[in-house]
Amino acid sequence: MNIAIIGLGEVGRCYVTALATLSGTTFEFCDTHLSQAGRDLASKFELSVHSEIGPWLAEADWVLSCVFGAVSLDVAGQCFEHMKVGSRYADLTTASPADKRVAAVRAKAKGLNYIDVAVMGAISLALSQTPLLCAGEGASDFAALIQSAGGNARIVEGGAAGDAISLKVLRSVFTKGMEALAVELLMAAERQGVREKLYGVLGDIDDSPLEDFINMLVRTHTIHAKRRTHEVAEAQKELRGSGLTSLVLPGVEARFAKTAAASEANPVGESPSLEDALQWLLKHAA
The missing domain is CATH 1.10.1040.10 (N-(1-d-carboxylethyl)-l-norvaline Dehydrogenase; domain 2)
Incomplete structure (x- = not known):
């Protein structure tokens, strides 16, 4: 399973560490403003960090967006252009409910599953045990992925994208x-x-x-x-x-x-x- 992490800030680094415990998992990293902590993580995994979104995303089974909410919709659109049909996109950003609903519609048109993920606490305190609330097509799959890595995620029953962040x-x-x-x-x-x-x-x-x-x-x-x-x-x-x-x-x-x-x-x-x-x-x- 190949997982692309867009944004190696606190959230992105946290879930790299957690998901790396799953056997057979490989990663791709992307960050336009890489911090020293991001460089250290990439060095630990002996990976280079992509400076922009591109065709390399076609290898990803999962894309986890951990960027700032203000740029979330734009980043999602860029990713959708390169992702393979049937792959899944988990948006862990603080984007507005409206932006997440728009992204979900655009993802579906591309044959992708979009999951709205709301981080319900302080990552710096609980790390991967921070509660995640998931909604949208593929929400149960994302929750299962996080849980299999020892994380804490639950779904909004019957919820559509945008409901979790709402x-x-x-x-x-x-x-x-x-x-x-x-x-x-x-x-x-x-x-x-x-x-x-x-x-x-x-x-x-x-x-x-x-x-x-x-x-x-x-x-x-x-x-x-x-x-x-x-x-x-x-x-x-x-x-x-x-x-x-x-x-x-x-x-x-x-x-x-x-x-x-x-x-x-x-x-x-x-x-x-x-x-x-x-x-x-x-x-x-x-």
């Missing part, structure tokens, strides 16, 4: 928002001298599965947004009284206020289901 971005929306709130929460609790007691009053949140908790928040948001807008404003006043100005809560207040205004004109009903709440929000308060 889920990564959405996860980031949640975790980065939670991070910002956690920073302000603990700063305020420390300033008020109640940090150790805080976890006790948050304990009931642990009693519900995360999915149920998120669904409950969205469903009840459409009903209680007006009251909660005032509660958010009061919370900001309390923080200011402690000498802290929230950077997060003004955005939260704006979100609640927009929903409240839309609800005044187009009430959602007394007890909407999650589906009803989501559709109403997308129609009236997006």
Whole structure:
């Protein structure tokens, strides 16, 4: 099995090391701005590094793109021109969902399998054990390849190319928002001298599965947004009284206020289901 690695940055080098443990595996390397670490890896495998994509890719059974997301679509197009029919292209970049969907269509037209791969953690910390999320035609094959090399990969069941990177971005929306709130929460609790007691009053949140908790928040948001807008404003006043100005809560207040205004004109009903709440929000308060 011949594997071409496009881009010998941190991700590319990591999976060369992992896949090299598979018997019968050979490599081709390509990097337009080769680092010293990339040179050292190539030297270890006694391989030269291609400075550009070209006909040499016709020998590859797998092509793993590990380049910057901004150039991912262009690099994919160049690779597709030289890959043999039936070979597989795994895009491990941070390209947008839209770019990955376009690449998948172009790959299919060339008789190639395109796999959208989202790296769901820090490669520098977990190396090949970093979770990978895979979607698109051939996703199960790529996941199996990585798993056979001792890596950590799973597929998005029924997912198309673009779905894996979409889920990564959405996860980031949640975790980065939670991070910002956690920073302000603990700063305020420390300033008020109640940090150790805080976890006790948050304990009931642990009693519900995360999915149920998120669904409950969205469903009840459409009903209680007006009251909660005032509660958010009061919370900001309390923080200011402690000498802290929230950077997060003004955005939260704006979100609640927009929903409240839309609800005044187009009430959602007394007890909407999650589906009803989501559709109403997308129609009236997006």
